[in-house]
Amino acid sequence: MGSQPKLHILLTSEQIEAAVKKLAAAIRKDYQDKHPLLIGVLKGSFMFMADLIRLLDFPLEVEFIRLSSYGRGRESSGKIKVVQGLRSPIKGRDVLVIEDIVDTGLSISFLIDYLQKKKPASLKLCALTDKPSRRQIPVTIDYLGFTVPNKFVVGYGLDWDEKFRYLPDICFIEEEG
Numbered sequence: 109m110g111s112q113p114k115l116h117i118l119l120t121s122e123q124i125e126a127a128v129k130k131l132a133a134a135i136r137k138d139y140q141d142k143h144p145l146l147i148g149v150l151k152g153s154f155m156f157m158a159d160l161i162r163l164l165d166f167p168l169e170v171e172f173i174r175l176s177s178y179g180r181g182r183e184s185s186g187k188i189k190v191v192q193g194l195r196s197p198i199k200g201r202d203v204l205v206i207e208d209i210v211d212t213g214l215s216i217s218f219l220i221d222y223l224q225k226k227k228p229a230s231l232k233l234c235a236l237t238d239k240p241s242r243r244q245i246p247v248t249i250d251y252l253g254f255t256v257p258n259k260f261v262v263g264y265g266l267d268w269d270e271k272f273r274y275l276p277d278i279c280f281i282e283e284e285g
């Protein structure tokens with residue numbers, strides 16, 4: 109088996125906590141009277157969503173959706189599919205999608221189209237991180253935590269082959285060779 113990849117901290121848990129607080133304040137301001145439906149995109153958003161929702165002290169509902177992209181390794185193939193769908197209707201609801209990272213934008217644009225067809229009253233996107241250098245499709249991020257450089261990041265829910273989700277900081281993996 110190969111050596112462990114080298115990890116470098118990009119965003120500390122303190123920086124993340126401060127960003128999540130700011131996002132929660134902005135979301136509370138816009139949604140406190142709307143009884144919104146927050147849809148987390150599995151699996152990467154679970155930790156972010158849990159921390160964010162704990163700071164939202166108003167009525168809301170939680171859903172999850174899971175996409176697959178038939179990518180090999182770290183590359184998204186662009187062929188996106190819903191592999192675990194919603195359990196409740198979203199028609200007429202104020203929907204806020206919670207993502208871990210927007211990279212090429214292919215997954216989230218697919219998801220936004222998919223959800224828009226179900227006629228929500230409103231549909232917005234909250235992403236913890238954005239990697240705009242790799243964008244292939246324009247994406248509007250209504251609530252953004254951080255812009256990150258063109259590096260593969262892990263931790264705080266984000267994985268590398270299912271590893272490193274548990275890390276409290278967001279780290280990048282040092283490329284070998």
Ligand code: 5GP
Binds near residue numbers: 184214216268
């Ligand atoms: P996109 O379709 O925007 O290229 O990719 C979106 C998904 O790919 C993200 O939701 C995430 O699951 C995964 N992804 C993209 N970049 C990274 C990264 O730097 N680290 C990790 N762990 N996942 C990433």
Ligand code: MG
Binds near residue numbers: 153
């Ligand atoms: Mg994701």
